[in-house]
Amino acid sequence: xxxxxxxxxxxxxxxxxxxxxxxxxxxxxxxxxxxxxxxxxxxxxxxxxxxxxxxxxxxxxxxxxxxxxxxxxxxxxxxxxxxxxxxxxxxxxxxxxxxxxxxxxxxxxxxxxxxxxxxxxxxxxxxxxxxxxxxxxxxxxxxxxxxxxxxxxxxxxxxxxxxxxxxxxxxxxxxxxxxxxxxxxxxxxxxxxxxxxxxxxxxxxxxxxxxxxxxxxxxxxxxxxxxxxxxxxxxxxxxx
Numbered sequence: 012x013x014x015x016x017x018x019x020x021x022x023x024x025x026x027x028x029x030x031x032x033x034x035x036x037x038x039x040x041x042x043x044x045x046x047x048x049x050x051x052x053x054x055x056x057x058x059x060x061x062x063x064x065x066x067x068x069x070x071x072x073x074x075x076x077x078x079x080x081x082x083x084x085x086x087x088x089x090x091x092x093x094x095x096x097x098x099x100x101x102x103x104x105x106x107x108x109x110x111x112x113x114x115x116x117x118x119x120x121x122x123x124x125x126x127x128x129x130x131x132x133x134x135x136x137x138x139x140x141x142x143x144x145x146x147x148x149x150x151x152x153x154x155x156x157x158x159x160x161x162x163x164x165x166x167x168x169x170x171x172x173x174x175x176x177x178x179x180x181x182x183x184x185x186x187x188x189x190x191x192x193x194x195x196x197x198x199x200x201x202x203x204x205x206x207x208x209x210x211x212x213x214x215x216x217x218x219x220x221x222x223x224x225x226x227x228x229x230x231x232x233x234x235x236x237x238x239x240x241x242x243x244x245x246x247x248x249x250x251x
Contacts, residue, residue, distance in 0.1 A: 014039065014074045017089055019129050020066045021113035023047060032080060033062050034113055035070075038126040041118045044080045045072065057086050064109035065095065065133050090130075092137045100143045101136060103249055107242045108133075108147060111154070114238050115230050125157050135206050142209025144219065147246070148201050149209065151226040160233045164202045171195055174232045188232060194225045220247050 018035035025031045031047045047062060061068060071085040095101050112129065132153070136146055155161045162177040170179040172195040174188040179195060190198065197218055204212055214222070227240055 012074050013084065014072050016040065016070050016072060017126070017130075018043070018068050018070055019112075019126075019133065020062050020064055020068065021109045022064060023062055025049070031059075035068070036112060036116060036126065036129060037070075038123060039121050040074070041120045041122055041125075042113075042116050043119060045083045046080055047083065057083050061086050061088060063096070065105045066092075067130060067133065090134060092133075094139075095133075095137050098143070100249060101139070103242075103246050104136065104143065104147050105133075107240070107246045108150060110240055110242045111151070111227075111230070114240065115158075115234050128153065128157050132206070139209070142212065145204075145209045145212040145214065146206070148212070148214075148219065148222050148226070149204055149206055151223070152198075152202050153205075155226070155229065158234075160229075162198065162229075164199050168199060169196055172198065174229065190225060194221060197222050198225065223247075 016037045016039045018037040021034045021036060023031050023033045026046075029049055031049055033045050033047045035043055035045060037043050047059060048057060049059070066088065067090040069087050069089045070083055073082040073084055075081070095105050116125070132150055136143075136150075139146060152161070160177070162172055162179070164179065167179045169192060170181050171183055171192060172179050172190040173184065174190065179199070183189075183192075197214075201212070201222060223243060223246065227243065231238055
């Protein structure tokens with residue numbers, strides 16, 4: 012059955028001499044994997060250069076329920092970025108966010124809210140002219156919100172965040188997983204901002220790295236403790 016879908020490319024892994032596997036978050040099927048020919052011929056029906064991380068595509072696929080890896084029949088750009096590939100910090104942020112989304116979302120089911128959030132977020136990143144160093148921090152908090160695991164920060168300004176309950180308490184816990192007052196304060200601070208406020212965020216490089224690492228740890232605690240985000244080291248170096 013042929014389906015017309017939209018998707019955001021996350022990563023591509025070589026499978027054999029002739030094929031690679033590309034993972035795409037789609038508007039109709041959630042996280043999905045597709046075969047991608049390694050041939051780069053100009054006559055190829057599916058152009059491999061379209062499948063760069065975070066590219067937004069329109070696809071026609073040969074979909075079969077229960078098949079782990081689907082087939083792409085046609086592909087074209089749904090949106091052409093103007094700056095992601097040429098801006099060093101945006102490029103690093105793009106690779107980092109592609110890895111985060113690809114590692115922490117596993118559901119193979121439709122979730123229009125998450126897809127629209129991803130699509131809009133990456134378009135905003137492309138068009139940004141200032142505040143790029145803070146974009147991923149706001150993205151990560153909103154990402155956690157869309158996954159339904161966001162901590163409860165309403166009417167609180169300080170304390171210790173309990174990771175299992177997502178609640179902030181005044182007294183330092185005697186046991187269990189929790190974030191320090193410093194980290195909790197930074198998380199509360201960043202939760203107050205949106206993409207339109209990026210240039211108003213006042214953080215130094217140490218605070219940015221601490222926040223990024225804390226977001227990753229929060230996601231790992233709730234979704235999969237064994238996940239590592241390799242591209243974080245590249246991002247960390249940019250803030251050194």
